[in-house]
Amino acid sequence: MRTDRALSLVIAASLAVAMVAGCSEAPRPPMDTRKADEAAITGAGVALAQAAEAKDLDKCMSFYVDDPVLFVPGAPAVIGKDAVRQAFAGFLEVQALKLETSGLIIDVAQSGDLAFERGSYSNTITDAKGKTTTETGKLALVWKKQADGSWKIAADTNASDQ
Amino acid sequence: MLRFRSFSLMLAATLAAVSLGACSHQPAALPDNRAADAAAVQKADADWSLAAQSKQADTWLAFYADDAVVLPPNEAMATSKDEIRKSITDLLELPGLSVSWQTTKAEAARSGDLAYTYGTYELTSNDAKGNATTDHGKYSEVWRKQSDGSWKCIVDMWSSDLPVAPAPAPQTKHRGAKHSRRRKHHAN
Numbered sequence: 001m002r003t004d005r006a007l008s009l010v011i012a013a014s015l016a017v018a019m020v021a022g023c024s025e026a027p028r029p030p031m032d033t034r035k036a037d038e039a040a041i042t043g044a045g046v047a048l049a050q051a052a053e054a055k056d057l058d059k060c061m062s063f064y065v066d067d068p069v070l071f072v073p074g075a076p077a078v079i080g081k082d083a084v085r086q087a088f089a090g091f092l093e094v095q096a097l098k099l100e101t102s103g104l105i106i107d108v109a110q111s112g113d114l115a116f117e118r119g120s121y122s123n124t125i126t127d128a129k130g131k132t133t134t135e136t137g138k139l140a141l142v143w144k145k146q147a148d149g150s151w152k153i154a155a156d157t158n159a160s161d162q
Numbered sequence: 163m164l165r166f167r168s169f170s171l172m173l174a175a176t177l178a179a180v181s182l183g184a185c186s187h188q189p190a191a192l193p194d195n196r197a198a199d200a201a202a203v204q205k206a207d208a209d210w211s212l213a214a215q216s217k218q219a220d221t222w223l224a225f226y227a228d229d230a231v232v233l234p235p236n237e238a239m240a241t242s243k244d245e246i247r248k249s250i251t252d253l254l255e256l257p258g259l260s261v262s263w264q265t266t267k268a269e270a271a272r273s274g275d276l277a278y279t280y281g282t283y284e285l286t287s288n289d290a291k292g293n294a295t296t297d298h299g300k301y302s303e304v305w306r307k308q309s310d311g312s313w314k315c316i317v318d319m320w321s322s323d324l325p326v327a328p329a330p331a332p333q334t335k336h337r338g339a340k341h342s343r344r345r346k347h348h349a350n
Contacts, residue, residue, distance in 0.1 A: 069280065073235050073321035077282075077300045107304070107316070109271030116278065116304045118231065118317050120239065138233040140302050140319045142278050155280060157302040159235040159321040 034108040041106055041115055041143050041151050048153075049099045055092045061085050064153050065144055071157035073137070084156075096126035101139070115143040115151065121158070136161045192273070199270030199313075203277040203305050206313045207265045214261055219251045227306055227314035235299075235321040258288035263301060277305045277313065283320060299323045 044063055051059035061081070070078040070087055078087045091097075104119035118141070124134045142155035210225045223246065226232075232240040232249055240246045253259075263283035270277035280302040289295045301320035305313045 071280075071300050071302060071319075071321060074324065074326045076323040077280075107276060107306075109273050109276040111271050111273035111275075113273075114269070114271040114276060114278070116276065116317065118233070118304075118319075138239050138319065140233060140304065140317050142302070142304075155278070155302055157280070157300075157319055157321075159233050159319050161238055162236065 032110065033112040034110065037108045037112050037115060037145070037151070038106045041108070041117060042104070044143075044151050045101070045104070045117070045141075049101070052088075052092060052099055053097060057085065057089055057092055060088055060092070064156070065146075068153060069155045069157075071155070073158065073160045094125045098124040098126075100124075113145050115145075117141040117143060194272065195274050196270045196272060199274050199277055199307070200268040203270060203279055203313050204265045204268040206305070206315075207263075207268070207279050207281070207303065210315075211263045217254045217259060219247060219254055222250050222254065223247060225315050226318070227308065227316045230314070230316050230318065233317065233319035256287040257292075258286065258294055260286040275307050277307075279303045279305065297322050297324060 048060060048063040051063070061084070064081065064084060066081055068081060068084050070084045072078070072087070078084050100122045102120045102122070104117055106115055106117045108115040117139075119139060120136065121139050122134055122136045124132055126132045137158055137160040140155075140157045141153055143151045144154045145151055206225065210222075213221045213225070223243075226246065228243075230246065232246045234240070234249055234253075237249065240249045253261075261283065263281055265279045265281040267281070268277065268279045280300065282298065282300055284296065284298045286294055286296045299320055299322040301318070303315050303319075304317035306316045308314055
């Protein structure tokens with residue numbers, strides 16, 4: 001009988017532990033991934049600039065969601081992936097293009113699904129005669145985390161300083 | 163000894179029931195308020211456009227959070243309260259000003275702390291000769307939920323849809339350049 005009692009107690013304890021353990025999983029708030037998300041977004045931004053300088057249109061477009069918007073000064077909003085691709089293609093046709101950004105600040109939502117980046121950009125183009133022109137401006141980006149964990153741009157909005 | 167055994171079993175059953183009971187009262191995940199948050203941000207944006215009709219800088223500035231930045235076209239980023247006030251005051255003092263905007267899209271994060279909107283604006287003001295000129299363009303805004311539950315704008319950017327205007331004639335260059343810097347539009 002002592003064995004039975006001991007067994008019952010073990011069962012009781014096991015059940016309690018199992019239930020409490022099961023419980024603690026449910027209400028746990030989502031993990032705070034903001035530091036890692038910020039690093040991933042910074043990396044994606046650098047890779048996008050490199051792809052643009054390498055004039056790799058497909059690679060550039062891989063950093064945009066399927067339904068992006070692109071705002072550039074002096075032209076109506078560019079809406080949808082085909083239209084953004086066309087605008088990007090025109091951008092990449094520029095002979096020699098150097099893209100630089102500075103003062104970038106990234107705000108990631110606690111839930112790690114949306115993030116916002118802002119800062120300054122500087123685009124330098126060199127024409128056939130070797131003359132360089134630099135345009136500086138401000139950028140504000142909306143990033144969205146994808147199902148595979150990567151970050152893509154949903155809105156790419158820019159305003160020139162000049 | 164039988165009594166002890168039943169006591170143990172009862173204890174087991176009770177513990178299990180208590181655990182289950184406690185469990186069922188806790189939500190499996192945080193509530194999804196994205197639609198309500200997006201609607202709240204869109205309403206704040208609409209309220210802002212209405213409030214702008216007063217052409218009072220303070221009324222406009224009340225929609226910005228303390229750490230807001232403003233990214234207007236054709237001028238540098240405004241990051242301090244003074245810079246933002248100057249930029250907005252210049253805009254509101256345009257002669258014959260009429261400005262309004264409308265949200266195209268509003269979306270909030272799952273955690274309800276951040277959201278964004280974008281949309282289109284229309285702005286009419288008088289040119290140097292007193293003739294009304296109309297500009298239209300697009301804007302994007304990032305919003306942060308404040309401790310009191312309200313939403314305030316932390317990033318505000320806009321630019322004109324209109325192509326870059328040709329360089330002004332020499333005799334009007336100075337005035338034209340100054341004017342264009344102050345407008346909520348017109349590039350270069």
